[in-house]
Every structure is written in C-alpha cells, then in structure tokens.
Amino acid sequence: MPNTYLISVHPRWASTFFLSQNPKSIELRKGSFGASLKPGDNIAIYATLPTAEVLGVVRVLRREILPIDRLWQASEQGKLARVSEAQFKAYYAQQETGIGVWIQSAELLPKPIALPKLRQNWGPRWQPPQQLQQLTDDRMAALNIAH
Numbered sequence: 001m002p003n004t005y006l007i008s009v010h011p012r013w014a015s016t017f018f019l020s021q022n023p024k025s026i027e028l029r030k031g032s033f034g035a036s037l038k039p040g041d042n043i044a045i046y047a048t049l050p051t052a053e054v055l056g057v058v059r060v061l062r063r064e065i066l067p068i069d070r071l072w073q074a075s076e077q078g079k080l081a082r083v084s085e086a087q088f089k090a091y092y093a094q095q096e097t098g099i100g101v102w103i104q105s106a107e108l109l110p111k112p113i114a115l116p117k118l119r120q121n122w123g124p125r126w127q128p129p130q131q132l133q134q135l136t137d138d139r140m141a142a143l144n145i146a147h
Helices: 011-018 068-074 085-091 115-122 137-143
Strands: 004-009 026-029 042-047 053-067 097-114 132-134
Touching: 004 011, 011 042, 011 053, 011 097, 042 097, 053 068, 068 097, 097 115, 115 137
Parallel strands: 004 042
Antiparallel strands: 004 132, 026 097, 042 053, 053 097
C-alpha cells in the first residue's frame, strides 16, 4: 500500500509541479532524502513561507542517487527540475552525489491548505518538515487527501 509524505518546497519551485505546460517532474535533493520513498507513494507539496500552504499531491515514479553530472543529464540539463545550471551547481556545490525523485500525476488540491489550518488539525506546535514527514491516515483525513 502506498504511503503519503509531506515535503517543504520553496514557493518558487512548489508551484511549478502543477503547471499545465512543462511542469516540474523531478525533485532534486541532497543527503539521504527520501530513503523510504517507493514508486507509487504520494508526496503532498507544502510551499514554505510566505505562501505557507499545502498546494497539492504528486506521485513518486522513482528515486535515484546519482553522481552530480549524471543527475544533471537525467534532469535534462535542469529542464525537468525547472532549474538553471547555475542554480543546480550552487545547490550541489561540494556534493559528489545527488538525489532525484521523479514524479507524475500532480494534482492541485481544490483549495490550498494554509498553515493555521494545518496547526488547527495537527496541533498548534506542528512545524513543516525539514526533510520528509510521513502522513498518518488521520493526518490525511484532516487534509482530505485520498490515497
């Protein structure tokens, strides 16, 4: 059974998952990000401040750890990740490998879910994840996310 996770993404990139033309189809990360991700899992996309909303959900196709030059090629020179070469190189400076999470089936929520609503449902001290946070059935129900 697929799991559903939540990730925090800068607003500049969060919205690009949901574009009707050439949407972002690979999320680039570092370290051991997403080691538990499996094909078919879902990821809810939380756009960080100043947006501070869950925008929608994407489905994981695959996750790969690749040498930086291979990741650049696999991302079609940044096109699939919607990043420039300068942004890519700055992000992966001092890194030998990077993580690509290929996604599909991006679905915007009918209405974004704002941070105050998340805290109302999940507790006043809830903080958006630094890495990846698995969502329980209760948390998904509070978001009205089907899986």
